[in-house]
Amino acid sequence: MDLLKQKIETAITETDYDAVLAIGVDNFNYLTRTVLPFAENYPSRKAAVLLPKEGTPVAVIPQDWSQAVKDQGWQGETLVYDENQGYETGAFVKAVEELIVGMGLDKNKIGFDAARVSKGLMDSLSGKLPNVGWEPADPMIRDLRIIKTKGEIEFIERACKQADRGIVYALMHLEGAVENPGYTVAEITERIRVHVNENGASGVGLLNSAFGSEGQIYYTPQRGWVKEGELFRMDVSAHYMGYWTNIGRMGVVGKPSPEQENAYRENLRLKTTALEMIKPGVACNEVYAHVARAAEKQAIGFWKEPGIGHGVGASHHEPPYLNLSCSTELKAGMVLALDIYTYGPRQELIHSKDIYEITEEGNRKLSWYRTWDKLYHVYGHRATH
Secondary structure (H helix, E strand, O other): OHHHHHHHHHHHHHOOOOEEEEOOHHHHHHHHOOOOOOHHHOOOOOOEEEEEOOOOOEEEEEHHHHHHHHHOOOOOEEEEEOHHHOOOOHHHHHHHHHHHHHOOOOOOEEEEOHHHOOHHHHHHHHHHOOOOEEEEOHHHHHHHHHOOOHHHHHHHHHHHHHHHHHHHHHHHHHOOOOOOOOOEHHHHHHHHHHHHHHOOOOEEEEEEEEEHHHHHOOOOOOOOEOOOOOEEEEEEEEEEOOEEEEEEEEEEEOOOOHHHHHHHHHHHHHHHHHHOOOOOOOEHHHHHHHHHHHHHHOOOOEOOOOOOEEEOOOOOOEEEEOOOOOOOEOOOOOEEEEOOOEEOOOOOEEOOEEEEEEOOOOEEEOOOOOOOOOOEEEOOOHHHO
8 A cells, every 4th residue: 555655645745735634534544544343433533644744744633542542553643631630532633633733733724624623623613723724625635536446446446345255155044944943133133244254354334135115215124024025235445454335135035936037127228327437537417417318218117316336435425426417527446336227127226236347348346246137036945055
């Protein structure tokens, strides 16, 4: 990941800011090239990295995250603060204040990731450092993150394999246990999480299984039992060393009906249509419009509102966005989750969500572990494996 380090250092050098302060978990992970343990689950706990144009970067972190950052090879300095020295984010704000003053940046221009910082926290920082010229640095960070290095893409590809293997291994448990002793939806969902981690993932984010009529909406609580004849959807996002995949898979319990098989084939046809356009030089909204026209021409209904995909990288949902309003031009090095939702015979949401790298020639599938060109059939006996 040395190339990423050089890329970040060059961007900071060329910016108009005297330093950049990143507080968002994904931005911290990206700019430090480390992973804060389960930080997304503790939004009230704060860490930050200060990258000055001149001088050594400093990570501001609570005590129990400090060793994890060092163990991952963080080459900058660390400022460890005691969370008990202030109410809520008070200790964090004090630590950042002392750092900026100590580095002589308290009258300088500092860029920060405004989209990741609450107004209350920013008001506290501004109050303690009234002479700092705070400016949003989100566009700069976005441009940095949107084009991946070879090393980043390798991490994403590994995460894709870990997630797909986790899903397949969980489905193997479901074989032979549909009716006797029976599986709850919550149990198969937990099996997916366990097997994704067992296959080497360093964290699991979004996790959802939707069987039968529950699959008519994007997310429902994990409830009920797995039943014969049901179409089902499995969605999971997971990361390897802070780099995410975000995939969705479809299956059916028992022998699929002709209507179920046809609905899945329709979804794959639109997916193939989209892939024709996913290449350098094509705008995101052009890809979306191409799919919308194809769906109308073929009389395939699809859920338009969320768009048909998005970027993945240091988070599981990031720019660019394959929707009507995003005019970003696709470039080599971008990584996309292609995610087209169509409808099943009972209006279940159907998709086959895969991850693609934009290459100079077109695109390359990173989630290649299994083709998923057909519905996964759960027949109820292990002999199928």
